Amino acid sequence: LTSERYGVQRLPFAHVSDADLAFFEHLMPGRIVTDVDELKLFNVDWLKSVRGCSKVLLKPRTTVEVSEILRYCNEKNLAVNPQGGNTGLVGGSVPVFDEIILSTALMNQVISFDNVSENLNKYLEELDFIMPLDLGAKGSCHIGGNVATNAGGLRLLRYGSLRGTVLGLEVVLADGSLLNCLTSLRKDNTGYDLKQLFIGSEGTLGIITAVSILCPRKPKAVLQTFTTCKGMLGEILSAYEFMDSECMKLVERHLKLANPVTESPFYVLIETSGSNSAHDEEKLSHFLEQVTAADLVVEGTLASDDKKIKALWALRERITEALTCDGSVYKYDISLPVEKLYDLVTDMRTRLGRSAKNVVGYGHLGDGNLHLNITAESYSHSLLDAIEPYVYEWTSRYRGSISAEHGLGFKKKHYIHYSKPQEAVLLMQQFKAMLDPKGILNPYKMLPAKAT
Ligand code: FAD
Ligand code: MLT
Ligand code: ZN
Structure with a gap:
């Protein structure tokens, strides 16, 4: 085994021995893969851009088995690479060296399925927005306190909890240092979501000094394509996807899919999922009429039957595949x-x-x-x-x-x-060291090595 791959030095983890294999075989008879050919699929990522050289893959079925595996690996200093469907696009799902692959392929049981199912406010209302959180205590409570208690409130059913609607936080830690995680991005998967630690921490971990929160639009029709769409279809809108003409050409060329509308610089795919399909369709065609009349779009097509819906989604969903053919x-x-x-x-x-x-x-x-x-x-x-x-x-x-x-x-x-910021990265490294002191879980991934 080489000691360096992709410019990364192998850390001094133990190598899997016959005794280790015997332990795993005893724990999960028949659910250990050591066959080199069979392992190839799990050692390479979906994009076929990185390849590991693991010699063993484990397929636990229960949480207890996962716990036993990790307890053992931690004790023996064996590195582990958790793997789900291996569709990750950043090389996080496959080993770099000979890490043991812990696959969740057999952990696919459905455990249960439920079939049921005032100032800030005033300020926002004037701008045609509302707070996602509404409490009987409004007018008295403060947003910092709402976040520190992870308050639920009357609109939770519709807009979800603060864990979803708080986009960023600024916190002063016990030692007086400032942690600035005050982003207002809807998506940001760069490392651990540190703000979650402070939501509901009841003042025990830091003082929240600023909050960035996602506010829904006041439910009424508003005009322009995205703004119009959000305004007109807001409560039933479930997807608003876009692709440029180059993407369309790629899916046409490599996957032989047909473009159902006039050639344009951009294409948008809108999906609604309201409770009444006839109502959805009526709203969608009304929306289409309006944006076409306003010259926001050149042409649109509506789909309500399954076959056409799937065909429209394929144009967007299969871009990734078309790109790999390019x-x-x-x-x-x-x-x-x-x-x-x-x-x-x-x-x-x-x-x-x-x-x-x-x-x-x-x-x-x-x-x-x-x-x-x-x-x-x-x-x-x-x-x-x-x-x-x-x-x-x-x-x-x-x-x-x-x-x-x-x-x-x-x-x-x-x-x-x-x-x-550097302080946030440092804190992430400290959390990682606290929860996984030997660093056996998915080494070489997500965080840069700590400066020594
Ligand atoms: P894997 O690829 O196996 O693993 C991903 C990471 O999670 C690795 O770091 C792995 O170690 C870790 N991991 C996996 N399971 C566990 C576990 N049980 N416990 C702890 N760690 C674990 N992503 C999006 O966000 N949005 C999209 O729209 C989207 N579309 C995609 C379309 C295509 C065609 C492809 C190929 C990928 C797409 N992705 C998308 C990326 C990818 O599908 C997602 O990241 C997905 O969530 C990975 O799931 P997985 O089970 O395949 O995990
Ligand atoms: C997507 O939105 O299609 C996925 O995230 C995959 C990709 O980025 O190619
Ligand atoms: Zn995506």
Whole structure:
């Protein structure tokens, strides 16, 4: 086994011995994979961009088994790589060296299924928004206190708990130091979500000095395509996705999918899921009429039968697949203020010129989440140098997130500082050391090694 891969030195974890295998076999008879060919699938990621060389994969069925495995591995200093469906896009799901792969493939049982189912307010109302939290105590309680107690309130059923609607926090810690996690991004998967630790901490961990909160629009129709859409379809809207014309060309070319509308620079896919489909359809066609009449869109098509719905979704969902058919893919998953979202794509297109085959943008517009992807005939170091760190600097300049939803994994861990201050990274490393002192869980991933 080489002691260095991808410029990373193997840490001094133990190597799996025959005695270890015997232990696992005894614990989970018949659910250990050591066959080299069978292991290949689990050692390589979905994008086929990174490959580990694990010699054993374990398939626990219960939480007790997972607990036994980890207890044993921790004691024996064996590194473990947790793996689910292995569809991660940042190289976090496969080992770097010979880490034991702990697969959750057999942990797929459905455990239970339920079939049922005043000042700030005034300020927001004037702007046509509302607070997602509404308490009988409004007018008296403070937002810092609401967060520190994780208050529920009357609107929880509709808008969810503060754990979802608090987007950022600023906290003063016991030693007086400031932790600034005051972002207002809808998506930001750069490391641990430290703010969650303070929501509901009842003042025992720090004093909350500022809060950023996601406020829903006051429920009524409002005009412009996204604003109009949110205003008109707000309560039934379940997806607002976009793709550019380059993406459309790729799914047409590589996957032979048909574009159902006139060729355009951008395409938007809107999905509603209200309780009454006839009502949804009526609202959607009304929306389409309005945005077409206002020249916001050139043409639209509506789908209510399953086959057509699936065909429309395939255009958006299969972009990732089409990109892999186009060549070597450089993937970026960025959160930015919506009005800046596409500028990064056009800027990158100009910057890279003919050195890239395609520079495309698609993603979850409704969440301010852009997937910027660049393809080339083959992998080139000089192309990578032209993209990075430029793309991260650009994102950081507009206070975006360098990983909105895919995480940092193995590939992006060194770029965390473009989205998180040094103190936050340090705190994450300290939490990691506290919960996993030997560092056996998914080593080499997510966080940069602590400076020694
Ligand atoms: P894996 O890929 O196996 O693992 C991902 C990470 O989670 C690894 O670090 C792994 O160690 C860890 N992990 C897995 N299981 C556990 C566990 N039980 N306990 C602890 N750690 C664990 N992502 C989005 O956010 N939005 C999208 O719209 C989206 N669309 C995608 C479309 C395609 C075609 C593909 C290939 C990927 C897409 N992804 C998307 C990325 C990916 O699917 C998600 O990150 C997904 O949640 C990973 O789940 P998984 O079970 O495959 O986990
Ligand atoms: C998506 O939105 O399609 C996924 O996140 C996958 C990707 O980024 O390619
Ligand atoms: Zn996505």
